[in-house]
Amino acid sequence: MIDVKRMVMLRDLAEHGKVSAVADLHGVTPSAVSQQLRALEAEAGAALMHREGRGVRLTAAGTALAAACEQVLAALERAEGAVRALDDDLSGELTLGCAPSALNAVAAPLAAEIAGRHPRLALRIVQADPEESVPRLRQHDLDLAVSYRYHQLGAPQPGGTTAVALFDDPLVLAVPDALAGAVRRDGLGALRETAWISAPAPSSCHEILVHACRDAGFTPRIAHTYEDLRSALTLVATGLSATILPRLMCDAPPSGVTLLPLPGRGRTIEALVRAGSERQPAIAGALTALQAVTAHHRAG
DSSP states (O other): OOOHHHHHHHHHHHHHOOHHHHHHHHTSOHHHHHHHHHHHHHHHTSOOEEEETTEEEEOHHHHHHHHHHHHHHHHHHHHHHHHHTTOOOOOEEEEEEEOGGGIIIIIHHHHHHHHHHOTTEEEEEEEOOHHHHHHHHHTTSOSEEEEEEEGGGTOOOOTTEEEEEEEEEOEEEEEEHHHHHHHHHHOGGGGTTSEEEEOOSSSHHHHHHHHHHHHTTSOOEEEEEOSOHHHHHHHHHTTSEEEEEEGGGOSSOOTTEEEEEOSSOOEEEEEEEETTOTTSHHHHHHHHHHHHHTHHHHHO
16 A cells, blocks of 8 residues: 555656655655655655656656556545535634735634634634745645736646635836826836846746746846835835735835736635645635635626
């Protein structure tokens, strides 16, 4: 019988390519990972990997087994959900990872909604960017995550997850009031000489800003980098810079800032859970509550 935990290590090796990276994910030593993978080869009765320098390349058998891992994990999640569904009492702790920009608009209302609907279910909220929420979800460090994807960047749905779209969050251009007229007249190209504020690279927010400016015919001169683009609006208000950010992050812009819509879709705010876990009572209850507290965003 093949050990599921060892299959997970093989899946992670297929994704990251290094035993050391798998060790970091699982909080063990590289030698422990290698030992588990050798045991998996014995269970499978086939060679699963070849070492190449400091990396590892999976054999055809290893690739096939790694690809099957997500289906196995999803089946186990569904089985656990079927058992838990026999108990109607939603209790215990549920850990939500939430993107920083959605903490105010989504996580806080969700906490209140769950407290009213399911008082015996304790919601624990942790801040987690999309890049970190998926690995933490896979490692069962999170039960669900509120994340986002930008349509223009073509980001795929993360493997091993089920995504529930909550609402679309359009992009806006934040400019000093003095530049708003030129932008309305000439488009984004009016800002080709302007200093820009961006999220640090690499990040999807940085990519989307560069993408929009290049579509307008220029490469932005990024003079400032802010982890929190909401705070960048104060610098825009001085008249010295401009930025592009999701509408969710600029509900109360300071005086001196004009917000202008950008054409096209921005990003989708979505809930992510491990594939197969969406029918577990606590997670299903949280997803229903999430859709309730974000209904006004969809209507708007």
